[in-house]
């Protein structure tokens with residue numbers, strides 16, 4: 369049995385001549401909240417549509433729960449719930465009626481509707497017409513609709529898009545509850561790392577159809593090493609001196625030298641030897657980019 373809920377092996381996809389997904393090998397572990405990140409137009413929605421077989425993978429390179437999708441569409445889709453683009457909601461019906469409709473369509477007991485309303489915290493608004501729902505309420509109803517058949521895997525395409533901070537927090541909390549209490553695997557796409565970095569266990573970063581990073585959130589944080597910035601009267605001279613003494617220098621300009629930060633002791637040592645050599649050091653400070661900056665850097669360099 370595969371330990372991945374989703375695995376793609378060198379997946380490629382084109383719209384006409386435009387390559388939209390390029391040699392993409394996603395590995396989404398079972399039980400994870402996998403943040404599928406990338407700027408607008410990176411290929412996230414296209415990939416999600418391929419995972420749902422709404423777009424057909426040109427080769428047999430997409431596996432969901434170990435089964436290849438082109439040949440096992442129905443069996444796979446029974447285990448998958450999705451919210452892609454706008455949720456399909458009837459505005460003239462209430463939230464509850466929308467859910468009951470879906471129950472009837474899927475041949476599921478109507479009691480599921482109340483259960484889902486409770487899960488996404490819409491019980492109080494159950495009998496309100498959905499055209500009066502806020503965007504956040506609509507998104508939560510969309511997730512309830514996706515969850516009604518009790519899928520093992522949930523694919524959410526930018527579910528926090530356009531939501532206010534409260535709405536974002538509600539969706540985040542819901543994702544954590546679904547993963548921890550109900551053992552769902554969730555793939556959630558976003559163009560903002562900050563929106564999901566607190567809840568995602570794993571991250572895949574895509575740009576122009578290619579995967580630039582994949583791993584745990586802590587592996588991503590590991591990439592984000594702190595830097596010591598030294599403000600000095602002669603940046604190029606100090607950089608050359610430090611290199612000559614075996615220190616790694618990451619960058620320098622006329623007045624600032626950047627080296628990897630290792631420990632406060634090492635920072636003191638650098639300060640001492642620079643001063644002993646006659647440099648005037650006016651400041652030393654530790655810099656750490658936040659993860660969003662790292663994400664932007666990873667996607668910018670592609």
Ligand SMILES: Nc1ncnc2c1ncn2[C@@H]1O[C@H](COP(=O)(O)OP(=O)(O)OP(=O)(O)O)[C@@H](O)[C@H]1O
Nearest residue numbers: 383388406407408409410411412413414415526559
């Ligand atoms: N039906 C289509 N026909 C032709 N090109 C398309 C189609 N759908 C998407 N594209 C193109 O494919 C590329 C990837 O789009 P996609 O929607 O997958 O990106 P995305 O990462 O989901 O971005 P966004 O966050 O803006 O939705 C874009 O250049 C887009 O213009």
